[in-house]
Amino acid sequence: MSGVPETMRAIQLTGHGGPDMLKLTHDMPTPTPNAGEVLIKTGAAGINNTDINTRIGWYSKGDGNTEDASWGGQALQFPRVQGADICGTVVSVGEGTSSTLIGKKVLVEPCLRESGGSVLASPWYIGSECDGGFADYVTVAAKHAYPVESQLSDTELASFPCSYSTAENMLSRAAVSGVDTVLITGASGGVGSAAIQLAKARGARVIAVAGSAKRESVLDVGADQVLSRDANLEVELGENAVDVVIDLVGGDSWPDLLNILRPFGRYAVSGAIAGPIVSLDLRTLYLKDQRFFGCTVLDDGVFARLVDLIEQGAIKSLVAQAFPLEAIAEAQALFLEKRFTGKLVLDMSL
Secondary structure, three states: OOOOOOEEEEEEEOOOOOHHHEEEEEEEEOOOOOOOEEEEEEEEEEOOHHHHHHHHOOOOOEOOEOOOOOOOOOOOOOOEEOOOEEEEEEEEEOOOOOHHHOOOEEEEOOEEEEEOOEEEEEEEEEOOOEOOOOEOEEEEEHHHEEEOOOOOOHHHHOOOHHHHHHHHHHHHHOOOOOOOEEEEOOOOOHHHHHHHHHHHHOOOEEEEEEOHHHHHHHHHHOOOEEEEOOOOHHHHHOOOOEEEEEEOOEOOOHHHHHHHEEEEEEEEEOOOOOEOOOOOOHHHHHHOOOEEEEOOOOOOOHHHHHHHHHHHOOOOOOEEEEEOHHHHHHHHHHHHHOOOOOEEEEEOOO
């Protein structure tokens, strides 16, 4: 691979635990693209909830046993390079891959259905089942590297892949359209702020739930109405007030979401930052004919639509702050404080 160094910088997750499990190395072997793959020089990589959840073993349901602590429900293989939000430039291709991709700026689809030229039996998630973007270089199947034509910087573009594709997938599953009123929890975060923009792009009316201090920033993103996360939703909105709930929070107040959801309403979930265990009154679900959607694996066409929207300028990048790769622990600490709107990004050029 001409011009590509034999070793690279990377942040390796060496085990489940605290930030001390994140180790910076300057001599990790640079990966070589296999058949059907491309090698990408990483320009920037976004920070996500999943990076921290994976590090601490949050996905495990095994009472301290982390044999199911990855996105895919398997034991994580260490060391692992995390990072699901990737923007970069293709610098080399593997056997059978078109060389026309070399030099193209690309966004990486985080949900992988192919690796090394083979179709996967079940999806992998970049940065979980295989190495991701917290490194100078990363390989991925060519079908998951989407060329993007945009004047946005790598840092701005890296704010899109994971959060926005997750949001678009939720809206797609819930069949959101211009006739809908949509309530979005966790609306100031990466996925929540993306969901606001994408729901508005579909013509929907958006009610956002966020911390009181973030009200103005969430309105700036495009929400029609903002409610405090401490508000009583039934009191504020009334019963049967919304057509769709896009939930990223869960937690103790979860039953209120179904009470404000209309008969035949749609509920989509892709996060549980306030707690994964909720109380469900089955009578609410079946008497109101509500429909539930769990959303992780991206449906076909979701990422392509996202790239189209970026190229059209229909959605905007929301980068709260950029950090150098070496400052990942600092970036994750700030992420956990939740005092920003949008995304934190590791900029490989800093």
